[in-house]
Amino acid sequence: MSKPTPLSGFPELLPAQRVVEQQVTDSLRRTFELHGFAGLETRAVEPMDQLLRKGETSKEVYVLSRLQADGDAGGAAGEAADGGADSGMGLHFDLTVPFARYVLENAGKLEFPFRRYQIQKAWRGERPQEGRFREFTQADIDVVMRDELPFHFDVEVARVMAEALSTLPLPPMRLRVNNRKLIEGFYRGVGAPDPAAVIPIVDKLDKLSTQAVARLLVEDGGLTEEQAKQCLALAEIEATDTSFVDQVRALGIRDELLDTGIEELAAVVDGCASVNGARFAVVASLSLARGLDYYTGTVFEIYMDGYESLRSVGGGGRYDALASDGRTTYPGVGMSFGISRTLVPLINRGVLSGNRSVPSAVLVALATEQSREVANHVAQRLRGRGIPTEVAASALKFGKQIRNAERRGIPFVWFPGEGGNHQVKDIRSGEQVDADADVWAPPTADLRPQVTSKEQDQ
Amino acid sequence: MSKPTPLSGFPELLPAQRVVEQQVTDSLRRTFELHGFAGLETRAVEPMDQLLRKGETSKEVYVLSRLQADGDAGGAAGEAADGGADSGMGLHFDLTVPFARYVLENAGKLEFPFRRYQIQKAWRGERPQEGRFREFTQADIDVVMRDELPFHFDVEVARVMAEALSTLPLPPMRLRVNNRKLIEGFYRGVGAPDPAAVIPIVDKLDKLSTQAVARLLVEDGGLTEEQAKQCLALAEIEATDTSFVDQVRALGIRDELLDTGIEELAAVVDGCASVNGARFAVVASLSLARGLDYYTGTVFEIYMDGYESLRSVGGGGRYDALASDGRTTYPGVGMSFGISRTLVPLINRGVLSGNRSVPSAVLVALATEQSREVANHVAQRLRGRGIPTEVAASALKFGKQIRNAERRGIPFVWFPGEGGNHQVKDIRSGEQVDADADVWAPPTADLRPQVTSKEQDQ
Numbered sequence: 001m002s003k004p005t006p007l008s009g010f011p012e013l014l015p016a017q018r019v020v021e022q023q024v025t026d027s028l029r030r031t032f033e034l035h036g037f038a039g040l041e042t043r044a045v046e047p048m049d050q051l052l053r054k055g056e057t058s059k060e061v062y063v064l065s066r067l068q069a070d071g072d073a074g075g076a077a078g079e080a081a082d083g084g085a086d087s088g089m090g091l092h093f094d095l096t097v098p099f100a101r102y103v104l105e106n107a108g109k110l111e112f113p114f115r116r117y118q119i120q121k122a123w124r125g126e127r128p129q130e131g132r133f134r135e136f137t138q139a140d141i142d143v144v145m146r147d148e149l150p151f152h153f154d155v156e157v158a159r160v161m162a163e164a165l166s167t168l169p170l171p172p173m174r175l176r177v178n179n180r181k182l183i184e185g186f187y188r189g190v191g192a193p194d195p196a197a198v199i200p201i202v203d204k205l206d207k208l209s210t211q212a213v214a215r216l217l218v219e220d221g222g223l224t225e226e227q228a229k230q231c232l233a234l235a236e237i238e239a240t241d242t243s244f245v246d247q248v249r250a251l252g253i254r255d256e257l258l259d260t261g262i263e264e265l266a267a268v269v270d271g272c273a274s275v276n277g278a279r280f281a282v283v284a285s286l287s288l289a290r291g292l293d294y295y296t297g298t299v300f301e302i303y304m305d306g307y308e309s310l311r312s313v314g315g316g317g318r319y320d321a322l323a324s325d326g327r328t329t330y331p332g333v334g335m336s337f338g339i340s341r342t343l344v345p346l347i348n349r350g351v352l353s354g355n356r357s358v359p360s361a362v363l364v365a366l367a368t369e370q371s372r373e374v375a376n377h378v379a380q381r382l383r384g385r386g387i388p389t390e391v392a393a394s395a396l397k398f399g400k401q402i403r404n405a406e407r408r409g410i411p412f413v414w415f416p417g418e419g420g421n422h423q424v425k426d427i428r429s430g431e432q433v434d435a436d437a438d439v440w441a442p443p444t445a446d447l448r449p450q451v452t453s454k455e456q457d458q
Numbered sequence: 459m460s461k462p463t464p465l466s467g468f469p470e471l472l473p474a475q476r477v478v479e480q481q482v483t484d485s486l487r488r489t490f491e492l493h494g495f496a497g498l499e500t501r502a503v504e505p506m507d508q509l510l511r512k513g514e515t516s517k518e519v520y521v522l523s524r525l526q527a528d529g530d531a532g533g534a535a536g537e538a539a540d541g542g543a544d545s546g547m548g549l550h551f552d553l554t555v556p557f558a559r560y561v562l563e564n565a566g567k568l569e570f571p572f573r574r575y576q577i578q579k580a581w582r583g584e585r586p587q588e589g590r591f592r593e594f595t596q597a598d599i600d601v602v603m604r605d606e607l608p609f610h611f612d613v614e615v616a617r618v619m620a621e622a623l624s625t626l627p628l629p630p631m632r633l634r635v636n637n638r639k640l641i642e643g644f645y646r647g648v649g650a651p652d653p654a655a656v657i658p659i660v661d662k663l664d665k666l667s668t669q670a671v672a673r674l675l676v677e678d679g680g681l682t683e684e685q686a687k688q689c690l691a692l693a694e695i696e697a698t699d700t701s702f703v704d705q706v707r708a709l710g711i712r713d714e715l716l717d718t719g720i721e722e723l724a725a726v727v728d729g730c731a732s733v734n735g736a737r738f739a740v741v742a743s744l745s746l747a748r749g750l751d752y753y754t755g756t757v758f759e760i761y762m763d764g765y766e767s768l769r770s771v772g773g774g775g776r777y778d779a780l781a782s783d784g785r786t787t788y789p790g791v792g793m794s795f796g797i798s799r800t801l802v803p804l805i806n807r808g809v810l811s812g813n814r815s816v817p818s819a820v821l822v823a824l825a826t827e828q829s830r831e832v833a834n835h836v837a838q839r840l841r842g843r844g845i846p847t848e849v850a851a852s853a854l855k856f857g858k859q860i861r862n863a864e865r866r867g868i869p870f871v872w873f874p875g876e877g878g879n880h881q882v883k884d885i886r887s888g889e890q891v892d893a894d895a896d897v898w899a900p901p902t903a904d905l906r907p908q909v910t911s912k913e914q915d916q
Contacts, residue, residue: 003783004508004563007547010501012560014567015574022497034841036818036848039480043468043593044502044579050462061525066518066583067548089465090525102470105462109472111815111866113851116473121502125524135501150852152830274838325461357569360494372610380732383492390494393571394608408569 009128010135011344016409019354019449021137021343024168025119028139028337031164032117035156037141040116042098044123048088050101060125061090091123095140095336100323103144103330113153117141119339131310131341139164142334144322149331151264154298154318155271158282161314161335162272165302166280169352169451170342172305173313174281177268178288179298180317182261183234186248189255190230193222196293202235203289206311235287240276242266244284261297268298296320300335304342313342354449356409359388361442362424363405364414366395374416381437382414387447389414402427411446467586468593469802474867477812477907479595479801482626483577486597486795489622490575493614495599498574500556502581506546508559518583519548549581553598553794558781561602561788571611575599577797589768589799597622600792602780607789609722612756612776613729616740619772619793620730623760624738627810627909628800630763631771632739635726636746637756638775640719641692644706647713648688651680654751660693661747664769693745698734700724702742719755726756754778758793762800771800812907814867817846819900820882821863822872824853832874839895840872845905847872860885869904 006012013021029039051061092098095118103110119139128134141160143153162175180199187195201216208216210232217228230251237247245266248258265284272282290299295317302314316335323330346352362382364375372391379389390410392401398415405413406427414435415423424440425432441447464470471479487497509519550556553576561568577597586592599618601611620633638657645653659674666674668690675686688709695705703724706716723742730740748757753775760772774793781788804810820840822833830849837847848868850859856873863871864885872893873881882898883890899905 003565004505004559006563007501007503007505010503012501013499014564015496015498015572018496018498021499033817034844034846036816036846038473038476038816040473040476041471041479043465043470044581045465045468045593047462047465062522063525064520064522064549067521091522101462105464106472107461111862115816115848123502135503145851358494358496358573359491386492388492388494390573393603404569 009133011133011340013344013347015357016354016449017347019356020347020352020451021339023354023449023451024339024343025137025139027167028164028339029117029119031167032139032141032160035115035160035163037115037117037160040099040102040118041120042092042095042102042118044091044121045089046092046098046101048090050097051090051093053097061093062123062125064089064091093124094122095120095138096142096322096334099140099142100330100332104323104325107146107325107328107330112144112146113149114144115141116144131307131313131338131345133340133344136338136340138336139339140316140334140336142316142322142332144330144332146328146330149318149320149333151267151297154264154333155268157316157333157335158268158298158300159272159275161300161302161337162275162280162282165337166275166277169453170304170346171307171351172279172281174283174303174305175272176283176285176288176301176303177265177298178285178290179261179265179268180289180295181257181297182248182265183286183289185255185257185259185261186234186251186253187231189253189258190223190227192227192231197221198223198231199289202231202287205235205287237284237286239284240269240281241273242269242284244269244286248286264297290315290317294319294321298333302335302337307345310341310345313338351454353452354409355452356411356449358390358408358410359449360390360408360410361387361446361448362389362412362414363401363408363410364389364391364416365398365401366392367416369395371395371416378414378416378422378437382440385438385441387441409449412442467591469591469798471802471805473815474812474907475805477814478805478810478909479797481812481907481909482797482801483595483597485625486622486797487575487577489625490597490599490618493573493618493621495573495575495618498557498560498576499578500550500553500560500576502549502579503547504550504556504559506548508555509548509551511555519551520581520583522547522549551582552580553578553596554600554780554792557598557600558788558790562781562783565604565783565786565788570602570604571607572602573599574602589765589771589796589803591798591802594796594798596794597797598774598792598794600774600780600790602788602790604786604788607776607778607791609725609755612722612791613726615774615791615793616726616756616758617730617733619758619760619795620733620738620740623795624733624735627911628762628804629765629809630737630739632741632761632763633730634741634743634746634759634761635723635756636743636748637719637723637726638747638753639715639755640706640723641744641747643713643716643719644692644709644711645689647711647716648681648685650685650689655679656681656689657747660689660745663693663745695742695744697742698727698739699731700727700742702727702744706744722755748773748775752777752779756791760793760795765803768799768803771796809912811910812867813910814869814907816848816866816868817907818848818866818868819845819904819906820847820870820872821859821866821868822847822849822874823856823859824850825874827853829853829874836872836874836880836895840898843896843899845899867907870900 184195187198192198198221214228217223269284297318299317301312314337318333320331321329322332364379375391382389413425424435642653645656650656656679672686675681727742755776757775759770772795776791778789779787780790822837833849840847871883882893
């Protein structure tokens with residue numbers, strides 16, 4: 001077999017790069033669990049009718065078929081009989097559709113409010129480009145309730161994701177927040193003939209000029225030029241605190257839905273105040289609309305400073321009907337963070353990397369092949385105290401064994417000596433000291449591979 | 459949408475059940491990393507020609523196709539141009555094929571010996587039955603080298619997997635080990651006209667009677683009745699220590715390859731001696747053959763006592779050519795453990811479960827909705843010290859809030875009191891004590907959900 005080549009859109013990581021993804025995933029999971037979110041996994045496949053419920057065939061679903069779908073040796077009848085389970089299945093393109101289905105399927109066995117996080121792969125057959133992959137990992141959190149979901153969960157979801165993201169070794173990020181009640185109420189107060197129709201037009205502000213959007217508001221939105229101007233004035237408001245409230249009030253529009261929206265947005269921004277800082281900001285962004293019509297209140301989008309070309313690296317919001325079986329409705333609020341979308345470009349540009357390609361903190365050197373048992377014993381004692389350790393593959397000259405450790409980024413080489421006179425060498429400093437495998441430990445920072453960030457080192 | 463029904467062969471877990479899978483996965487990962495194995499992930503898809511290389515179409519590969527493969531609005535030309543990347547892709551059916559491909563693709567960037575573990579899903583369109591799923595999670599470890607892989611890695615892989623499995627909360631398990639050099643050398647020494655052809659016949663011993671296999675050895679294997687008897691005598695040998703060596707010798711067969719095989723198998727059994735115990739045994743099983751012809755030395759199979767109907771729940775061995783690009787060969791030795799195959803039947807039978815459905819160790823009760831901020835503050839202080847905490851969804855009567863905690867299995871309810879007079883209640887014992895959110899901590903066993911095992915409690 002000749003050397004295989006990578007598949008475009010299906011990123012894979014080298015071992016030291018994978019350290020970044022593992023530690024980011026572990027860190028997200030830790031924060032989510034501290035807040036009581038249960039870690040769920042759903043199957044990779046869903047029935048096609050589920051995947052296409054919203055008519056969004058543009059999601060580019062990958063359809064599955066069995067190679068031997070129509071009959072094979074042995075049990076052809078049985079296979080045909082349950083072939084229906086396979087026909088019309090596709091890979092999920094996000095984690096929301098499978099989660100909504102899971103909630104409906106298991107509603108009788110779940111406790112509500114149901115907080116869950118889900119860190120899994122999803123697949124979309126779209127054209128690969130930076131930050132857009134055909135296979136990618138996402139981290140989603142959602143809170144779902146039966147019938148009614150109190151508003152305070154919007155604040156909770158914002159704070160949990162903000163806290164989770166702010167502890168990651170990433171470039172500065174912004175969690176932009178808006179509220180559809182606020183903007184829809186404002187557009188109604190302005191006198192828009194169809195307030196909901198204004199939303200997707202304002203949403204184009206990140207692609208079109210203000211003038212172009214103003215023209216569309218008049219031509220397609222049915223607004224007067226003065227009304228369009230007011231809508232655009234609202235969209236200009238941005239604040240990392242509740243000062244946006246006075247700015248909105250200053251525009252002089254009065255509407256009940258607007259009031260509710262302002263109150264809700266202020267509560268979210270306020271609730272995230274403790275997370276705001278130099279490397280992470282929660283921003284009330286009144287231009288944010290998210291064209292998607294299933295959001296009914298709070299909407300979120302996550303951006304990474306300096307990587308605007310990736311556009312948003314996550315988002316979400318409140319949907320008053322995440323799922324419904326006709327009798328019971330399950331409202332939810334949640335957010336999704338694109339792990340692959342964020343990390344793969346940073347890793348490929350060399351901004352983030354792991355400082356070693358193996359978990360091992362220690363390599364036990366081998367004087368001779370006959371001493372392997374002694375070396376294994378040392379390694380077992382270190383492992384027993386939680387220190388990842390490997391034993392040299394062969395009894396090369398010590399200089400070569402040290403260089404082998406160095407190439408993997410292993411910080412310490414252990415030399416088992418005659419009569420229990422062991423020594424351990426920090427191969428970065430060259431310092432070598434006597435050591436006892438039942439006592440010695442590396443500095444905590446050396447215990448696991450570390451993620452190093454070029455940007456942050458500057 | 460009406461209530462969805464489960465898809466046969468695609469198991470999903472409820473939150474408390476998922477605790478079992480998460481903790482087993484975490485525990486496996488911890489052991490693998492302590493031994494220096496790097497955690498890798500490969501993409502879910504491989505080119506079909508890779509998946510079918512061994513002509514094993516019986517693997518029931520799931521083939522992918524794009525819903526909109528032939529042209530869509532916008533960018534049809536571009537889509538068509540890179541459509542080739544999608545054509546002929548399928549979901550991997552194990553983790554070995556993708557790993558072999560990954561090694562070849564990245565050989566220039568990897569350090570050898572390359573130890574990796576991989577815990578991922580795989581898919582096979584076979585008929586679902588207990589322990590056999592269409593989507594399942596596996597945990598694989600392998601060590602791969604360039605050109606030559608010293609034998610001691612066989613011992614290492616056996617020991618690492620034995621250690622990893624022996625620390626899981628599972629029914630007693632056996633790691634059965636044999637060596638193809640041993641059996642092939644023995645069959646040659648016996649005078650079999652085609653020693654390799656004897657292996658798949660002996661492998662039928664777990665399905666057919668000894669008499670039936672004896673007949674096949676004569677009819678298909680070309681052995682005399684006396685030779686067949688000797689081969690079956692070898693297959694009867696089983697030992698948890700190196701006593702098997704004398705038993706093999708007692709059969710009086712002499713062969714050089716047999717000698718090598720005996721030496722290797724003895725080394726593996728010896729190397730695992732420290733893991734052997736009441737709940738985990740490493741057994742030299744001279745009947746074990748593994749029909750697969752790419753194994754060239756050590757072979758492994760994992761069995762779970764009392765669950766023989768599942769047959770093996772894992773296995774592996776040494777393959778002298780895991781991968782090859784024509785110029786360089788990459789030999790490997792590895793083992794795979796079927797996480798879904800093992801856990802799902804145990805979970806479904808109620809043998810294993812998590813003792814709560816949420817990570818939360820504490821629920822902070824709410825006296826009134828107005829006190830939510832105080833409750834949030836308490837929760838944050840507990841979380842800051844690593845204690846998973848959630849705040850009550852609403853200010854119901856305390857009795858109801860306690861019952862809500864109980865239903866989730868949360869062991870402690872926190873009552874923020876006036877003027878900082880906080881109390882915490884262990885709702886299992888009913889004991890309620892004064893507590894400070896900056897000092898109090900639950901017993902370590904209550905910090906995370908625990909896996910409870912019915913069998914082990916007996």
